[in-house]
Amino acid sequence: MQVFVAGKGVITAIGNNVAENLQSFYEGRSGISDITILRTNYAGKLPAGEIKFSNAALAAMAGLEGTVSRTGLFSMIAAREALQDAQIPEPGKWRIGFLSANTVGGMDITENIFKAFHEDHTKADLSEVEQHDTGAITDIVAAQLGIKDFVTTISTACSSSANSIMLGARLIKNNLLDIALAGGTDALSRFTLNGFNSLMILDDKPCTPYNETRKGLNLGEGAGYIVLVSERVAKTLPKKVMASLSGYANANDAFHQTASSPEGKGNYLAMTGALAMTGLRHEAIGYINVHGTGTNNNDLSESIAMERIFGIAPPKFSSTKTFTGHTLGACGGVEAVYSLLAMEHQIIPPHLRWTAQMKEVPFKPVTELMTGVEINHAMSNSFGFGGNCSSLIFSKVN
Amino acid sequence: MLYINGTVCLSPQPTSDTSVFLPEVKEYHSNKIFCIDVDYSKFFDAGSMRRMGRIIKFGVTAGILALKDAGVETPGAISTGTGYGLMDISQKFLNSVIDSEETIVSPTSFIQSTHNTVSSNIALMVGCHAHNNTFAHRGFSFESVITDALLLGKEGFDNILVGAYDEVSDHSYRSMMRMDMLRAEPCSNLKLFSESHCGTIAGEGAAFFVLAKQKSDPTYGTIKACKTFPAPADANDLKRTVLGFLSDNGLSPKEIDIVLSGHCGDAKADRLNNILTHDTFSEQSILAFKHLCGEYMTATSFATWLAAKMMKTQTIPEVLYLENRNREPRNILIYNSLKANHSLMLFANV
CATH class of the missing domain: 3.40.47.10 (Thiolase/Chalcone synthase)
Known part of the structure; x- marks a missing residue:
């Protein structure tokens, strides 16, 4: 269903x-x-x-x-x-x-x-x-x-x-x-x-x-x-429904109360769990709204988990926390809205203030606004204290 | 429907020993009653023992002991609830922020202040990487956990560790005083229902359960359904909701044997409980529980522990009775209310 x-x-x-x-x-x-x-x-x-x-x-x-x-x-x-x-x-x-x-x-x-x-x-x-x-x-x-x-x-x-x-x-x-x-x-x-x-x-x-x-x-x-x-x-709505929530997973890093594991185990399990529910191959994801807080620990664990799933060329991704800051308990909701906006308006929200390549991974976020990007499936990541890691995947409804 | 294959409760009563069922009843003369501590040092290292807030100790310990009771090493998922969260430790941190005018604060209490600390610490200790949730919605916190678990059971998860915990903190106690929820004079918890009064007693505790799709031998019984709803307009409205809930689960009121009622000893707050238990459930044995655990946002987890123990032992401790109508603990209904949060839970023995 x-x-x-x-x-x-x-x-x-x-x-x-x-x-x-x-x-x-x-x-x-x-x-x-x-x-x-x-x-x-x-x-x-x-x-x-x-x-x-x-x-x-x-x-x-x-x-x-x-x-x-x-x-x-x-x-x-x-x-x-x-x-x-x-x-x-x-x-x-x-x-x-x-x-x-x-x-x-x-x-x-x-x-x-x-x-x-x-x-x-x-x-x-x-x-x-x-x-x-x-x-x-x-x-x-x-x-x-x-x-x-x-x-x-x-x-x-x-x-x-x-x-x-x-x-x-x-x-x-x-x-x-x-x-x-x-x-x-x-x-x-x-x-x-x-x-x-x-x-x-x-x-x-x-x-x-x-x-x-x-x-x-x-x-x-x-x-x-x-x-x-x-x-x-x-079926009763007056306007066309644009998207479905096609995948989601809640996992726990079980590594440390406030830090995430170096290999990003919880992040990996959340993303792969959500992907498994959609039945999609990872290449189908067109945009990831990453958790991307800006802490050394989060960005490292998240990017290593992304590399493990998507390889050296992951989907286009950005952290909209460069616009909003980290809204804590709200960020999953806020960034779900942004992931939906990206699909609906065919844009990649830019990742602001990016200047220096991380040395642990070969990829970088989308740093300038992109328009006209066909996104069929968008992923939104939210990872937190206590190792609580969750990923959502929204899919375009044709 | 899920089987309750293990449970441990830490409360103001001697409930921690799984081999017995309320061997004695503690009497207190205060409007706040506290959890009886067990030896937490078996579960935490010396550093954690020093740093960790009391609620983390009794919450995590109850969770670990419930797993042990069920013979489960790593649960298939963890879901917990707390009304006020880790209030005492949050208060400690907030005090340091305010007293030092934001100059000297230590991260230790901040790290522990998030609502998911107990749930994530259990995950950490037993290496559980699966689904991990924490609900924090007043009188619906534990009920939301049960709803989560019943969904998880249908979604392929098994051996789900669920539980709830709340503490009497200075802040929660003051808040309950400010809201006129507590007795102004010290009273015996065992005489909480003896005459018409204003206010109840503040309590605390942690109760955890292992819920599974297959029954263990011996299991405690089953949890069948849970419903939360806002304050009913009147007694008839409540009756309609209760009958609807029972009929959704294929039962008529006659088939209920025991009603565990969230009477709190406050005449006004207990009004609907009284009407329901006199009118709709006039043939059932009516039991109370808040005189043993006190009032707190997740007190229904204590009632759930009572239901589990009654189903397994097929005994009913005398101290629980408001009305003894000689029914055996087969189908048990919990009805609770905490201000605008009303809830029902249904259990059946095996």
Whole structure:
């Protein structure tokens, strides 16, 4: 049974919706900049893919209260766009699930109230306290969208939203849902900024993944969701369905809590597992949106695993984290949207700031925007802490 | 449907010994109760023992012990759930960020703060490269794990290690206080349901299960189905959902023997449980569990452990009864609610 993609929505540092994100690829406009919204000592010192809107402005965009955490606001904006894009004629007819993902929950709020709350728990507003956990964010958006049939949250670090998309497809294939709104969200927080900085894997300049000289990642924020539908639902849609989710796999590196194995075992298993599900030969993949964070470790493991699967001439690939930064729990959803955009618009989003060939592998990413590229199958990789590795493959529907 | 071929639970009660079933019951006089520690040093080296948060220790240990109970070395997949995640260690890190004004922070607690730490540490320890998921959705966390596992069973996976874990952290305790969820005065956990009160007691624990397509000898029983749903409009709405769930699984309410109800001791929160267990299940034995484990987002994993043990031993500890209607533990239904998260799980003995 096939699972089709009926809609997509995204908000990142390079745009508030799908069209703006696409336009940024055409213009080669990176969203990595000095931090101006998040209150942190690292403003001006560590760049990030920060969305330049205050919570109040985002709340107005989302149609939610200004007291909702940034994580929830991004989620609402992108999830609603994806649902509207899907144009499902009679949504009430179907079983709809909201499968979301995030890693920080309402941390942006928690860190502001934390001190006072721990001195006196009556000091914080109830809504602030209630939004701390990851599930709270999902519940707020599910309630706003009126989705009740199945609601959950996955939190597997940087592969979180690839896994929520996978779960959506599995629920549809097993006839537990007809429609799955799936993806994830995460907001910048001092918690993650300081955490990644303490691991010494943040670049103090805009990141340069897959460069021999790479120094680390930039954090980003945002949300990305897609609408997956069954064949029955797909037949009722007013527009032509462009893509299916044809393959996916979730594997674990089981090597180290925060580092990936030098041979990229988990990465290899995720990519080969997804390929095996499609039944395609590896040559059929036309584009890989790589995880490509810019850390020494990730890019090495990922590229070695790619060489093992695809040989010395892998498919065209790029890391769109050069535009958005690493959006953590959101990146699987955001980059699923980008992989779909690449197929739909026949483009390869450019991999920015590439200058120095990695010495361990003979290949390099696509560094200039390519247009008119026929892509029939696109792969999206998401690898994370804890060895959680997931790959998705989208295929063009003719 | 999957067989439960192994399980271990670490909780505020003496539940860690797989050879017995609740040999005694612990009484506490507090509105928060903690897991009884086992000797974790058998599972972690000295460095990890020092560094690792308590929840990682009891979570990972329960997982490893459940595999041992099932006689499985490396599971075919791992799926776990946690409501609040690794809150205590996250709080430690956040404190250092705030107290030092972002100048002195150590990566040790940040590394352990991600929700998938327990699941990935188990994978690391048993060399499991397969499917590895962590759900973190409040009162649906463990139920989502069960849904994941039931799907995995149909997708060709076997010997799936599933489990859930949550801890009473300073932050979660304060949050529950702020949300008026806890008893204001210390009370005995064993008298949690004795009179009408406001609030419950905070609890914690870890329970893991090995779910398989073939039964081991002896197996504990089977898990048949799971459903999550938002707060019902009223008791009739809840009844419709419960009857629909049973009928989807080929059962009528009469065929249910035991209802394990998520009564928490808060008169308001227990209202729907009371109506359901008096009205729809008037012939069934009604059992409670939160007086033993306390209230936490994944408390249904403790109830699932109780269901497994009852099915295997065909005994029902006296301390569980809200209503004893002399039924044997064959078909068991768990109904739980945590604010807007309501869930049902169905078990049958072999």
